[in-house]
Amino acid sequence: QLALVESGGGLVLSGGSLRLSCVVSGITLYTSPIGWFRQAPGKEREGISYMALNGSTHYIDSVKGRFTISRDSAKNTAWLQMDNLKPDDTGVYYCAAPRWRERPFFLWRPGSDYWGQGTQVTVSS
Numbered sequence: 001q002l003a004l005v006e007s008g009g010g011l012v013l014s015g016g017s018l019r020l021s022c023v024v025s026g027i028t029l030y031t032s033p034i035g036w037f038r039q040a041p042g043k044e045r046e047g048i049s050y051m052a053l054n055g056s057t058h059y060i061d062s063v064k065g066r067f068t069i070s071r072d073s074a075k076n077t078a079w080l081q082m083d084n085l086k087p088d089d090t091g092v093y094y095c096a097a098p099r100w101r102e103r104p105f106f107l108w109r110p111g112s113d114y115w116g117q118g119t120q121v122t123v124s125s
Helices: none
Strands: 003-007 010-013 018-025 034-039 046-051 057-059 067-072 077-082 091-097 119-124
Touching (some): 003 091, 018 091, 034 067, 034 077
Antiparallel strands (some): 003 018, 034 046, 046 057, 067 077, 091 119
């Protein structure tokens, strides 16, 4: 059974931290990239970070220096450490993996790739 299950969201004050987890089953992170997306209220879903097979990490500018993606392939788990959170970081956060590992991150889509159910992050000022 293929599944990605996120956890770790919640309500935090501006400047606080959260660590999101994504437990993966049905595919192995030894052979799959992993990434995180978020959808803010009234906005389109955006890709914010991913880790390639070779371990290289990528972030959008708005989270660089504040968010850190990591994984433990033996545990088939990925994390997103989020520090110095801001109200603009509020949204539903999803972890995702591509159906084909060569698929570029910006093309990952629900329905065609593998997605979790999301976890809510709310940052209060």
